[in-house]
Amino acid sequence: MEETFHYTVEQFADLQILRYRVPGFERLSLKQKMLVYYLSQAALEGRDILFDQNGKYNLQIRKLLEAVYIHYQGDRTTEDFQQFEIYLKRIWFSNGIHHHYACDKLVPGFSAEYLTHLMASVDPSVLPVNKGESVRAMCDKLFPVIFNPDVMPKRVNQADGEDLVLTSAANYYEGVTQAEAEAFYAARKAEGSPTEPVMYGMNSRLAKVDGQIQEQVWKVGGMYSAAIGKIIGWLEKAGEYAENESQHEVIRLLIDFYRTGDLHTFDVYSIAWLKDTASHIDFVNGFIESYGDPLGMKASWESIVDFKDAEATRRTELISSHAQWFEDHSPVDARFKKEAVKGVSAKVITAAILAGDLYPSTAIGINLPNSNWIRSVHGSKSVTIGNLTEAYNRAARGNGFREEFVYSDVERKLLDTYADITDDLHTDLHECVGHGSGKLLPGVDADALRAYGSTIEEARADLFGLYYLADAKLVEWGLVPDAEAYKAEYYSYMMNGLMTQLVRIEPGRTVEEAHMRNRQLIARWVLEQGREAKVVELVVREGKTYVRVNDYVQLRALFGKLLAEVQRIKSEGDYEAARRLVETYGVQIDPALHAEVLQRYERLHLAPYKGFVNPVYTLQTDAEGNVTDVQIAYTEGYAEQMLRYSREYSNL
Known part of the structure; x- marks a missing residue:
């Protein structure tokens, strides 16, 4: 084959x-x-x-x-x-x-x-x-x-100063303003548990009916009942083939959540799911990620079915087994570190089916659950999707991209030698320990950063992975072949954040998607902070702009400095600092550079976005x-x- x-x-x-x-x-x-x-x-x-x-x-x-x-x-x-x-x-x-x-x-x-x-x-x-x-x-x-x-x-509007609910086409709100939605859920949170808060609004549409604001819950007998009933029918059949009692209980709890819409049940299900590390087959099915909600609360429906890649998982298990070491040696303030990292598990998986918000376009890594209190008390489960990464890498070979955008043969050799290894490793560090690192200070609302929360969280996980890619411990543990390998990811990340991800944006637009904002935020902040020492430069040669990294050691130091600030913002719930950071570095685009990148990319006849068709299973x-x-x-x-x-x- x-x-x-x-x-x-x-x-x-x-x-x-x-x-x-x-x-x-x-x-x-x-x-x-x-x-x-x-x-x-x-x-x-x-x-x-x-x-x-x-x-x-x-x-x-x-x-x-x-x-x-x-x-x-x-x-x-x-x-x-x-x-x-x-x-x-x-x-x-x-x-x-x-x-x-x-x-x-x-x-x-x-x-x-x-x-x-x-x-x-x-x-x-x-x-x-x-x-x-x-x-x-x-x-x-x-x-x-x-x-x-x-x-x-706009499906999701993130423009600063506008009513993000009224100006977004996503079907999570009807007849309510941003202020009304935020007030509604602030009142709910005030009534809830301060130590084990559920993710309010996660599985509902907020609508004003006859002048009254109410939640239309996604459950059996509620909104999306017909589809949820079909999902439950297949989950019940799947339960008959569960590999063990823990997995059977996970399926039972998910069915119970779908029937009731009860968010406390979802937390119980999430804890059971993350603790089931013995099963070979695994899955996600439900209302998970909140990137599609301008307020970062409502969760889009997604699913993946997968099984463990035992050989590749040795890498992620090694990372997760040292989760406390990563936390202890992080460059962030000690006040924001977890004293005891709990329940971090990680594996490389083989995707068997993609669905919902993971299809056709999909993530290559997942870290769940998203509940902050569950992460703090019980831990999280991280996966890297190995067979999808393989498909991306094979489809990209020989397409001319590196020849067009990489500064010189030195950087191209770095990428050819190490990029497949370091790309996967950065994803592993991002998912396994990045998202699971740090803690909120007591009393800080998990949604305090509002519309900027997703960007800040992705920046935090990316920076955590970037900082540790260059650590000598990774060579000692055999995760990278030598002390030069990290440079491939550093160069690739800076080139993408400063230039090449712009191929995904139409002329005259700004950066709006959370992951893209995160990458530009990091790259442009580092470019500015290291400008005097010329740590990283944008250089023009023969009429073309390139990224040149002059000092990889100082680049790592800048990643660490920004990680410390981003973790502070997250831990303290500093909304204004998050807004300033994202709006200053993550949103605006140099129109001349953008036009140049688009013109150069167009000549390659490549597609900036990729997605998948699923295999077909027949009994x-x-x-x-x-x-x-x-x-x-x-x-x-x-x-x-x-x-x-x-x-x-x-x-x-």
């Missing part, structure tokens, strides 16, 4: 679609394969939830475009139809009509008149018209959302209907998979 496996599926707009292998699946026992199969089915049933969370018109728009795409019998070779197809593919990728990363509304490359023409040529009965709604009324409602750039322009049965095996296949195309998911897993 190594020689014949094709990682690249297709490329369009700013997207490249890849496949990932699931090595080791064939070696699982039949019981383990059945567990993966049923957990995968539970994962796919939640797809519609994320579409609706990302925007209240997303589902109807997707279904409208899919109906036309399937049933249109006219000329499919025209430029208009090809643009229509690209727009639909982008909506599938973004789980809605806004860009999955930049959060700007996707711009159709065809007109409203052309869509009207397409719709007129198909049977009206296949169109997703709501009960009591005419086709004309549906068009009057949806066409401005699709075609008018001033209607719902094999004998003549009596007994399951004898679970077959895995990697042949499904992108549109083919998306249309099948819409047929088989449309629950809302």
